[in-house]
Amino acid sequence: MQLKKHNTMKRVKRLNTREAKKIGPALAAATCGVLGIASTPALAQGEPGTWDFDVANLYYAESDSRVTAVEPVFSATRYFSDDRQLNLKAVFDTLTGASPNGATPSDQVQTFTRTSGGQTYDVEANDAPLYDGFRDTRVALSASWLAPLNREWEYTASVYGSSEFDYTSIGTGGTIKRYLNNKNTALNTGLFVSFDTVNPPNGTPPPLAEMARIARNDSDDSKTIIDALFGVTQVINRQTIMQLNYSLSQSSGYLNDAYQLLSVIDLNPGLNYGGNFQVGGNNVYLYEARPDSRMKHSIYWQTKYALENGDVIDGSYRFMLDDWGINSHTFDFRYRWDLGGSYIEPHFRYYMQSKADFYQRYIGSDEYSAGNLTEATADYRLGDMDALTVGMKFGWKLKNNKEINTRIEYYLQRNTGDNGVGLLRAQDLYPDNRAIIFQVGYSF
Amino acid sequence: MTASKRGKTTALLMPPESNPSQHPLPELGGSEKLWVGRFQAMASDCDILMEGLDRSQAAHLLFIAASETWRIEYKFSRYREDNIMSEINHSHGKTIRVDDETAALLNFADQCFQLSDGLFDISSGVLRRIWHFDGSDAIPAERQIQAIMRHVGWQKLKWEAPMLTLNSGMELDFGGIGKEYAVDKTVLALRAESANYKPCAFVVNFGGDLACSGPRLNGKAWVIGVESNDHDSAAVATVSLSQGAVATSGDSRRYLMKDGVRYSHILNPLTGTSVFNAPHAISVAAPSCLQAGMYSTLAMLQGDQAEAFLQAQEVQYWIQR
Numbered sequence: 142m143q144l145k146k147h148n149t150m151k152r153v154k155r156l157n158t159r160e161a162k163k164i165g166p167a168l169a170a171a172t173c174g175v176l177g178i179a180s181t182p183a184l185a186q187g188e189p190g191t192w193d194f195d196v197a198n199l200y201y202a203e204s205d206s207r208v209t210a211v212e213p214v215f216s217a218t219r220y221f222s223d224d225r226q227l228n229l230k231a232v233f234d235t236l237t238g239a240s241p242n243g244a245t246p247s248d249q250v251q252t253f254t255r256t257s258g259g260q261t262y263d264v265e266a267n268d269a270p271l272y273d274g275f276r277d278t279r280v281a282l283s284a285s286w287l288a289p290l291n292r293e294w295e296y297t298a299s300v301y302g303s304s305e306f307d308y309t310s311i312g313t314g315g316t317i318k319r320y321l322n323n324k325n326t327a328l329n330t331g332l333f334v335s336f337d338t339v340n341p342p343n344g345t346p347p348p349l350a351e352m353a354r355i356a357r358n359d360s361d362d363s364k365t366i367i368d369a370l371f372g373v374t375q376v377i378n379r380q381t382i383m384q385l386n387y388s389l390s391q392s393s394g395y396l397n398d399a400y401q402l403l404s405v406i407d408l409n410p411g412l413n414y415g416g417n418f419q420v421g422g423n424n425v426y427l428y429e430a431r432p433d434s435r436m437k438h439s440i441y442w443q444t445k446y447a448l449e450n451g452d453v454i455d456g457s458y459r460f461m462l463d464d465w466g467i468n469s470h471t472f473d474f475r476y477r478w479d480l481g482g483s484y485i486e487p488h489f490r491y492y493m494q495s496k497a498d499f500y501q502r503y504i505g506s507d508e509y510s511a512g513n514l515t516e517a518t519a520d521y522r523l524g525d526m527d528a529l530t531v532g533m534k535f536g537w538k539l540k541n542n543k544e545i546n547t548r549i550e551y552y553l554q555r556n557t558g559d560n561g562v563g564l565l566r567a568q569d570l571y572p573d574n575r576a577i578i579f580q581v582g583y584s585f
Numbered sequence: 586m587t588a589s590k591r592g593k594t595t596a597l598l599m600p601p602e603s604n605p606s607q608h609p610l611p612e613l614g615g616s617e618k619l620w621v622g623r624f625q626a627m628a629s630d631c632d633i634l635m636e637g638l639d640r641s642q643a644a645h646l647l648f649i650a651a652s653e654t655w656r657i658e659y660k661f662s663r664y665r666e667d668n669i670m671s672e673i674n675h676s677h678g679k680t681i682r683v684d685d686e687t688a689a690l691l692n693f694a695d696q697c698f699q700l701s702d703g704l705f706d707i708s709s710g711v712l713r714r715i716w717h718f719d720g721s722d723a724i725p726a727e728r729q730i731q732a733i734m735r736h737v738g739w740q741k742l743k744w745e746a747p748m749l750t751l752n753s754g755m756e757l758d759f760g761g762i763g764k765e766y767a768v769d770k771t772v773l774a775l776r777a778e779s780a781n782y783k784p785c786a787f788v789v790n791f792g793g794d795l796a797c798s799g800p801r802l803n804g805k806a807w808v809i810g811v812e813s814n815d816h817d818s819a820a821v822a823t824v825s826l827s828q829g830a831v832a833t834s835g836d837s838r839r840y841l842m843k844d845g846v847r848y849s850h851i852l853n854p855l856t857g858t859s860v861f862n863a864p865h866a867i868s869v870a871a872p873s874c875l876q877a878g879m880y881s882t883l884a885m886l887q888g889d890q891a892e893a894f895l896q897a898q899e900v901q902y903w904i905q906r
Contacts, residue, residue: 163898164700167699168696169876171697171700174696175689222828223800223827291800291805323783
């Protein structure tokens, strides 16, 4: 906005005088009160020249001393005139603990070689094999810019970068939104590209390489991910808003997890039937091999319904299908119970997925000997599974649009599949994964 | 927007209950390209510029705007004897119950009093009994100021919504926020009324206090002529506005001059005296007209420090000294 000078009115230069009291947030709140509105567009939060900050710390702990994550998040949004805004975000992850390495449990002690050099670690008999050298810190930074082009068009542009000791990712993307029908309808399309580099110590293991006899290539490997999004958001009536998105994701390059192994199980009749297959007195473990491309399609539908009393019901469903043979359904339901100055939001989420075509809990010695295996993974994240999340979020609204919120959730994930043969049948091949998620956040 | 530019205009018939103060009828001019509605209220020309509408929709929105504005004017005018302000100002120390809208305005006034540390005070109108800004050198005596100050001070009255108790001799006056309030309420009413229309855009401009629905349909800013405070020149300033509101506070020709010192008509309710070195005019942009008006009013009261105050608020502003 500008005032053109036709007479003596003029914009005054900055003066170096003492800082006066800032009344903006209190005045905005008072204005909302007298006008009987929650906020006018650009009122209160979102006022040009102001910053909004969000800080949160997330704590994630899996049971059985598996992964623990502490994840502080800092987000700041700067509002400019004409509805333009800049968001900057930083996430710091610290992961410690152990995660399944893909091998099956055994009635014998198992010895694994760490990916980083020749060190080894032992897993007790009948214990789930976990890769215990798991300690990583990740820093992720992102920036996005949102601005209207005119009354009906709006765009965003974003860049992203993250780094951890064996993995870096950089990405960029943009979206364009078109408003129709007096802003009751919005069409949205976007494209994101990301380039990731995987660089474990000593390089990435070749696909299906034997753990014990690994000749590492010291080079790193990379992958490219392209995501395209098409969406429509429709205001149905004063209470209801609905959103439907289709997204397409194409990944190509090195898509393996460089730490995932598969056990080779002895299928020769005898005392060791169903035990670890051995060559030269050592168990045989192979590194996993996934295809070098993956195409995912997903459809997402969300409906938000605001009740007369201020409560909000939020339900969504996502269907995902990919050319690895995985399809998944996600049902998510939240109810925000407005208590005046605070709110309670119970949350329920159910996820189910079918396994990838090349997922197998272990490799049979016959397949291993035949040598014609090209793709295999025992990564539980690619197996048949379902997961349930139940949780509750509490928020306290403070003066001046500040908010404190806390979230506690319980996560239960169950995998199912082939229970093995012989000795292996005595082992729990699909232990449940349970986790507690706790987050405290502050917006100001 | 001058009359000659508006071309043929038609008067809008209004039911008498929508026009309690018996103003002249609103007039609608312009064309499908840009409708210009105009009516009188609060001692100002009130213009509604609208685009994206057919004639009957434009006429309907003008009717809504005039009805809402005249309702507010009638209800909160301090010159009437049959409204809530009269009831408040003639309560003689008795506790009275006020309606929801009045309570909301009193809450707003209370919050503005708090956040301005007493500089914005709707009980300060009685100072006008001793300060007559007629260009003369009639500065009130200190004794007169002390006497009148006994009746000034929001903290002296008792306000516990919806119950108000005003000491005898005190008076309240929404003059400092009434026009801005009417602009915002009109924008909200027009927005609600046009929600089911095809995309449209409008500006509500009450004598230079203005707010818009958003940018024009072509995505560009509205360019509005604002009458200069300087009546000696025919110069007109233009404001370009693509969202939110602009409000202006000014002292126009109203001042006193004694011993070479110019006393502005801006009165400080904490001291009962004229603010020294207040700018001639301050315009501020903000999301709503009430906010813009409060920033410009409080900046005026800072006198010398007006610029520093506005800098600290991080708002867009223009000052005429």
